[in-house]
Amino acid sequence: MTVWQDDAARDLVFNAGDRFALLTRGAGSYLWDGDDKRYLDFLAGIAVTSLGHSHPVFVEAISKQAATLSHVSNYFATPPQLELAARLKRLAGAGIDGRVYFSNSGAEANEAAFKLARLHGGVERPRILALENGFHGRTMGSLALTAKEAYRVPFEPMPGGVEHIPATLEALEAAMDDRVAAVIVEPIQGEAGVVELPAGYLEAARSLTLKHGALLIIDEIQTGAGRTGAWFGFSHEGITPDAITLAKGIGGGFPIGALVTYGSASALFTPGSHGSTFGGNPLGTAVANAVLAEIESAGLVENAAVRGAQLRERIEDLNSPLINSTRGRGLLIGVVLTQPIAGAIVSAAQERGLIINAANPETIRLAPALNIGDAEIEEFITLFAATLSDVQASLAASESGKVSV
Numbered sequence: 147m148t149v150w151q152d153d154a155a156r157d158l159v160f161n162a163g164d165r166f167a168l169l170t171r172g173a174g175s176y177l178w179d180g181d182d183k184r185y186l187d188f189l190a191g192i193a194v195t196s197l198g199h200s201h202p203v204f205v206e207a208i209s210k211q212a213a214t215l216s217h218v219s220n221y222f223a224t225p226p227q228l229e230l231a232a233r234l235k236r237l238a239g240a241g242i243d244g245r246v247y248f249s250n251s252g253a254e255a256n257e258a259a260f261k262l263a264r265l266h267g268g269v270e271r272p273r274i275l276a277l278e279n280g281f282h283g284r285t286m287g288s289l290a291l292t293a294k295e296a297y298r299v300p301f302e303p304m305p306g307g308v309e310h311i312p313a314t315l316e317a318l319e320a321a322m323d324d325r326v327a328a329v330i331v332e333p334i335q336g337e338a339g340v341v342e343l344p345a346g347y348l349e350a351a352r353s354l355t356l357k358h359g360a361l362l363i364i365d366e367i368q369t370g371a372g373r374t375g376a377w378f379g380f381s382h383e384g385i386t387p388d389a390i391t392l393a394k395g396i397g398g399g400f401p402i403g404a405l406v407t408y409g410s411a412s413a414l415f416t417p418g419s420h421g422s423t424f425g426g427n428p429l430g431t432a433v434a435n436a437v438l439a440e441i442e443s444a445g446l447v448e449n450a451a452v453r454g455a456q457l458r459e460r461i462e463d464l465n466s467p468l469i470n471s472t473r474g475r476g477l478l479i480g481v482v483l484t485q486p487i488a489g490a491i492v493s494a495a496q497e498r499g500l501i502i503n504a505a506n507p508e509t510i511r512l513a514p515a516l517n518i519g520d521a522e523i524e525e526f527i528t529l530f531a532a533t534l535s536d537v538q539a540s541l542a543a544s545e546s547g548k549v550s551v
């Protein structure tokens with residue numbers, strides 16, 4: 147083990163297992179490690195660095211705001227906070243009644259959404275419906291919404307009332323009644339392996355929740371801020387939810403999250419009912435304003451749609467026997483494998499200087515910066531094709547008894 151690996155093994159909580167590399171700097175879609183090895187970053191910190199690394203707009207916004215005002219608490223309002231609230235309301239179509247609560251992460255945004263559901267439901271509506279394979283975070287409320295038992299069971303008992311149902315229209319229809327406070331869904335289940343909802347699901351969820359008086363809450367933490375080729379995943383469907391949660395890409399690398407509420411859901415929180423010391427701080431909100439303004443003015447939502455289609459076509463054209471299909475939307479892409487070897491592919495890619503992610507053993511997740519162009523796609527295809535050949539060669543060697551993958 148190298149010195150940094152020793153340090154990490156000794157000093158960091160072992161929640162993330164062994165770290166893959168010690169990264170020291172980044173620029174655009176590239177990262178460098180402590181040995182100055184360069185990596186093409188097609189993960190973007192898990193759909194976070196929307197503009198790539200060290201983008202001048204990000205650097206200028208954070209530097210200027212740090213030199214002006216970084217924190218005051220929520221006893222006070224600040225100009226970047228108000229600007230970001232208005233911007234998010236506009237982008238999310240939240241209208242005049244919309245309101246924004248700022249958090250520091252995705253899980254915290256979902257905690258706020260959970261409390262919103264409780265405020266709406268009261269004792270009459272104790273049920274909250276979430277989806278099997280859904281991921282909403284690791285704090286206790288967001289964990290209760292998260293389906294995966296391996297994440298939840300060691301921490302039970304969970305906050306009550308959450309039921310995980312299959313992601314089918316029939317299951318939703320069967321589960322809905324007037325005791326449901328809220329339905330929470332991701333438009334694309336990113337952590338589950340970039341799995342889209344069935345066609346028409348959000349529309350049906352909207353009409354069923356309206357019929358039964360429940361809130362429709364959409365977790366846009368991974369899909370928001372242009373990643374899917376629209377501002378939000380739900381924007382593809384032409385519906386209006388009661389609330390959305392945001393984080394990741396809106397800050398482009400600065401930790402910030404938000405809950406945006408619509409219509410009467412905006413009246414549920416009252417003074418003292420929720421809060422956060424850091425939420426909506428001037429530093430984070432100034433950066434998010436700059437990142438979202440750049441996404442808008444540079445046409446990066448459209449770029450995500452075009453580059454996503456281009457990337458999927460090029461991956462499919464590789465005709466690799468290791469690849470079954472691709473799925474997802476915009477620049478949130480799942481590459482579905484023919485064998486459960488995603489971990490081996492991720493390691494081989496890293497050797498080659500490419501950062502990608504194994505969402506599960508059968509699926510590689512790609513979530514590059516929204517501003518990638520031809521050059522990054524060409525380089526990705528070259529590195530990915532070489533990686534797949536490396537893995538195929540070691541599979542062949544292991545089959546002939548020489549090496550194991």
Ligand code: PLP
Pocket residue numbers: 192251252253254256281282283284332336337365366367368393394
């Ligand atoms: N919701 C979704 C859909 C996510 O993908 C994630 C993170 O991967 C979260 C919530 C949790 O966000 P955070 O890790 O910022 O707490």
